[in-house]
Amino acid sequence: EVQLVEFGGGLVQPGGSLRLSCAASGFTFSDYSMNWVRQAPGKGLEWISYIRNDGSSKYYGDSVRGRFNISRDDAKNTAFLQMNGLRAEDTAIYYCVREGLGASYSQYWGQGTLVTVSS
Amino acid sequence: DIVMTQSPDSLAVSLGERATINCKSSQSVLYSSNNKNYLAWYQQKPGQPPKLLIYWASTRESGIPDRFSGSGSGTDFTLTISSLQAEDVAVYYCQQYYSTVYTFGQGTKLEIK
Numbered sequence: 001e002v003q004l005v006e007f008g009g010g011l012v013q014p015g016g017s018l019r020l021s022c023a024a025s026g027f028t029f030s031d032y033s034m035n036w037v038r039q040a041p042g043k044g045l046e047w048i049s050y051i052r053n054d055g056s057s058k059y060y061g062d063s064v065r066g067r068f069n070i071s072r073d074d075a076k077n078t079a080f081l082q083m084n085g086l087r088a089e090d091t092a093i094y095y096c097v098r099e100g101l102g103a104s105y106s107q108y109w110g111q112g113t114l115v116t117v118s119s
Numbered sequence: 120d121i122v123m124t125q126s127p128d129s130l131a132v133s134l135g136e137r138a139t140i141n142c143k144s145s146q147s148v149l150y151s152s153n154n155k156n157y158l159a160w161y162q163q164k165p166g167q168p169p170k171l172l173i174y175w176a177s178t179r180e181s182g183i184p185d186r187f188s189g190s191g192s193g194t195d196f197t198l199t200i201s202s203l204q205a206e207d208v209a210v211y212y213c214q215q216y217y218s219t220v221y222t223f224g225q226g227t228k229l230e231i232k
Contacts, residue, residue: 035221037169044210044212044223044224044225044226045161045163045169045212045214045223045226046223047214047220047221047222047223050219050221059219059220061220062120062220095168095169100174103174103175103216104157104216104221105159105171105174105175105214105216106159106161106169106171106214107171107174107180108171109168109169109170110168111168112168
């Protein structure tokens with residue numbers, strides 16, 4: 001069974017940093033590209049970042065480019081999202097998402113971790 | 120970035136009736152080399168993460184009831200629920216994965232009339 005479990009959310013002050021982790025199990029992690037998608041309270045879904053299965057390509061949404069960095073550790077079956085320069089508008093549930101094999105639709109989603117940016 | 124626009128924003132349908140949600144992309148998401156539309160549909164129930172329903176615009180994910188179907192090509196797509204069940208109450212999102220910046224529609228809230 002595919003499982004994705006996010007860690008690292010919490011309350012952080014504006015301008016601060018946070019590192020999210022996504023622990024994956026139930027599949028060969030190195031075969032799959034991973035994404036992070038967020039959802040502000042009561043709002044819709046916003047894709048924010050992608051990392052290719054081999055780590056060779058990374059993409060970011062306009063709202064986070066230059067502040068967030070996605071990475072992965074295949075030995076630990078874990079994806080990461082380093083978030084710097086956090087703003088109030090970054091407050092959201094952050095979902096770790098696994099793509100389909102060789103295809104970029106979001107096949108499996110974690111339960112999400114809440115990040116709150118507030119003073 | 121490709122902008123995805125869903126209609127309507129909300130929809131109320133009687134149990135057993137058909138529900139139709141539309142999604143329009145600001146540019147084509149049909150990849151000519153493989154003739155595939157890079158369009159997916161998701162269902163999100165309150166307090167839960169989204170769930171993949173449809174990919175390649177019309178391929179149903181494993182385990183999804185056949186009352187859910189997707190259609191369309193290029194820039195115009197439709198998600199149809201042929202006979203609405205109570206458990207289908209949710210918000211539905213389309214997403215394009217054609218470009219390297221994936222984008223979602225704003226969501227359509229489906230309720231029981």
